[in-house]
Amino acid sequence: MYKINLKDWVILLTIIPTAFIGFGLAGYFSYIRSVELDQSLNLRAQSIIEPLAITSKGALVSNNRAQLRAIISEAHRSQSNLVKSITVFSLDNQMFVTSAYNGSSHLLRLKPGAQIPAYTQGEHVNNAIIFRTPVIEENIGNKDVATPLGYIAVYIDKSAIKLKQQSQYIIAFSIAIFSIFLSSIFALKLMKKVTKPINSMVHAIDRIREGKLESRVSGQLVSELNFLKNGINAMAQSLGNHQNEMQSNIDQATLDLRESLEQYEIQNVELSIAKKKAQETNRIKSEFLANMSHELRTPLNGVIGFTRQVLKTPLNDSQRDYLQTIDRSAHNLLSIINDILDFSKLEAGKMVIESIPFSLRDSLEENLTLLAPSAHKKDIELSINIDHAIPDSLLGDAMRVKQIMNNLVSNAIKFTEYGSVTIDVTYKIINAKRAAIKITVADTGIGMDNEQQQTIFKAFAQADQSITRLYGGTGLGLVISQRLAYEMKGDIGFSSVEGQGSTFWFDFECGFNTLALASEHEHSRLANKSILYYEPHSHSRAATNQTLLNWQMQVTTVESIELLNQLLDQDSSDPVKFDFALIGHDHTSTALSSLKKLIVQVKAKIPEVHIAINSNSPSLHDALIASGALSCLSKPIITKELHTVLLAEPESLSAPTKQILPIKVLAVDDNEANLKLINALLLEQVTDVVLAENGMKALTLCQSEVFSLIFMDIQMPIMDGITTLKAIRNNSYNEQTPIIAVTAHALSGEKEKMQEQGFNAYMTKPIDETMLSHIIYEYCDVSYFLKSKHYAIPEPAAKKLPAIPAISSDTSAIIDWSLALTRANNNQDLAKEMLTGLIAELPANQTNITSALEAQDSVELKRLIHKLNGACSCTGVPGLSAICHELETQLKKEVEVSDLEPEFFEIFEQIALVLTQAPKILSQLT
Helix, strand or coil: CCCCCHHHHHHHHCHHHHHHHHHHHHHHHHHHHHHHHHHHHHHHHHHHHHHHHHHHHHHHHCCCHHHHHHHHHHHHHHCCCCEEEEEEEECCCCEEEECCCCCCHHHHCCCCCCCCCCCCEEEEECCEEEEEEEEEEECCCCCCCEEEEEEEEEEEECHHHHHHHHHHHHHHHHHHHHHHHHHHHHHHHHHHHHHHHHHHHHHHHHHHHCCCCCCCCCCCCCHHHHHHHHHHHHHHHHHHHHHHHHHHHHHHHHHHHHHHHHHHHHHHHHHHHHHHHHHHHHHHHHHHHHHHHHHHHHHHHHHHHHHHHHHCCCCCHHHHHHHHHHHHHHHHHHHHHHHHHHHHHHHHCCCCCCCEEEEHHHHHHHHHHHHHHHHHHCCCEEEEEECCCCCCEEEECHHHHHHHHHHHHHHHHHCCCCCEEEEEEEEEECCCCEEEEEEEEEECCCCCCHHHHHCCCCCCCCCCHHHHHHHCCCCCHHHHHHHHHHHCCCEEEEEEECCCEEEEEEEEEEEECCCCCCCCCCHHHHCCCEEEEECCCHHHHHHHHHHHHHCCCEEEEECCHHHHHHHHHCCCCCCCCCCEEEEEECCCCCCHHHHHHHHHHHHCCCCEEEEEECCCCHHHHHHHHHCCCCEEEECCCCHHHHHHHHHCCHHHCCCCCCCCEEEEEEEECCCHHHHHHHHHHHHCCEEEEEEECCHHHHHHHHCCCCCCEEEEECCCCCCCHHHHHHHHHHCCCCCCCCEEEEECCCCCCHHHHHHHHCCCEEEECCCCHHHHHHHHHHHCCHHHHHHCCCCCCCCCCCCCCCCCCCCCHHHHCCCCHHHHHHHCCCCHHHHHHHHHHHHHHHHHHHHHHHHHHHCCCHHHHHHHHHHHHHHHCCCCCHHHHHHHHHHHHHHHCCCCHHHHHHHHHHHHHHHHHHHHHHHHHHHHHC
């Protein structure tokens, strides 16, 4: 788009208006003058022709041509400058006389048939005007009637008139052009005086805008333009001053920034040095914690172990009290050490949350069994109510769940002097594969005020500093619980009223385990059985009542001793109305005699009486059983124990009969203990098992015979599992045989990796018997064997579970014999053999790991830890197994060996603990 500048505006506003006005006036006045000349011509012509018409009437009537010619000739001569010809025509349109024979008479004559005009009329012909007027004779009798005698035509020349008109136009437009010329001269003068200075100012402003602040507008200008010039020059001067000042400030700021950068560089170097010192300090701290763990827990375990051994010997009351005080103090100290180590792991981000199958009900009830004695000593009612709609078989970290619950319940018992501690377990479905479990612990203890509630989740802090003196503790328990809840995608919270108690809750996410961990109880044997249930405590009553109803029993619940007596006395004619009686009682020292009388009273009406009391004293239990009770349970009532005592045939709870399939299975593993375990587990489900200790031997076997199923370890010497798999697929008789990957450890995504390599399925150690059975039935055609006429299902003898020796809880944290039995499928000899084999190999394993650690050989360390992890997963060493699992995880993630020194200290500590406790455990087993 064209932009109009100042010069164009001057032209538009001066010359163009002047031209428009000049030409308009010239045209207007020329046109008016031309019209006036035409009108003057017409009037002059009429003044000539009309008198002639009057004068020539007599001559025309008398037909006197000479007279008429003389008249018109005289008129012609007198107006010769205007008239070219005068002709008189008779009534019949014939020329009568003419003043000049110039050949134009035919132009003067009317057209044939035309009427003589009644008045003077003009006709324009070429460059002339022909006027015609009638010659009329008026009648004397009637003046209104006139008779035409003919007409006179006058030829008027317009040349002179046109010449005058053209001259007028030339003069008018010449004056207009001259005016435009004068206007242009004035416009150019104006542009020179105004636009040129303004343009120079514009150019000066452009230079100033480009940064040339020394530019100025020069010259002496007129009026306001001079003021504008001075303003522009002053502005340029001001901008220059500001720029100089700004440049000075920039230079100063640059100098300050350079000095600051130098300071920052010095600080960065100092921070780098401080960081390295902090890292070194952290490493020393981790090393110190590991050493402290080893140096403190080892003697503490000895103190606790030997204290419990002494407690088994005959002692007087004072000695027993002293030793029990030592035992409690040692346990408190051990708990503090464990809290500090857990807090250190959480701070370092090295806490690993497992996702393994576990039984929710068993885990929580087992945890409460350990906490119950503390509640019994304070005569506190401890009860748990688990929603029976929650699936019992879940995937998660049972140890961490128990750790949080143990902390909350321990605190509740610690800060409650009388009343109750209740636990409620509910859940919420997240999706088809996951659920959020919520555990709520409520007590009737001392509660907290608002100020105490603000600091409850701060590390190394108690609600009140006096609490540390009264109850002990590090103040880390709730902090660790909060961090663990967050790690399990959950949360923790509480509500409390001072003097009325507190309610703590935490939730966590876990997955649904599609395979049951163990067979369900034989609830059908209790269906429709009737039971009288007396329990004064409402929460315990509701929890146990729900369990009994879930077993489809007919429950009659009584909440007071008066109602119980009324129910027993209402029908004396029917002494046996109930199959069972379950009596819950708050044990006190003065209530023992009353409880015995109640047992005798109920025993008279109901043959099977079971007691649940707030005590785990063996002597008290024996005394109540001697009074007539069939069994005596310690509160809180454990589901499995209640089921067992109601059936009164615990030995009958054998595993479901399994069908042994007539197939041959190959198991490949470089660990002898693992081979023994998988051999024992497979022989309970198949008829023939072949073992191979490495991939090369497995390939040789596969090239000579066909197997129905192959279980393959991944990491093995000579030939690893993946290489063996590919060799079997390419060159053997087992190209189509299902091959199952078995490993002691797996990172997330490794299952998919194994399937991409060609494995049909994937199993982790410790081997789950249910999962093993599921894989066999999935990859073998079981229906064919079941329908075969030649296949007879053997009837295995009922297996009696081996008795678990009484081993202290502290020792079982290092060597868990019940866990070892579970992983050996309750085969006591096999479990003992695998434990003995592991203990025999531990010194050599420790030496090899130490050598690889000194050489910083991560590949060899990964192999050794994997092998040890596989051996630990087959027996009951939970502490050693956990640290092996964690170490293998870190090594598989390519973590530097130098960063894993605390974990290696811990593994050496666990090996030392296992070796220390092993002789004691083996002697107890013997």
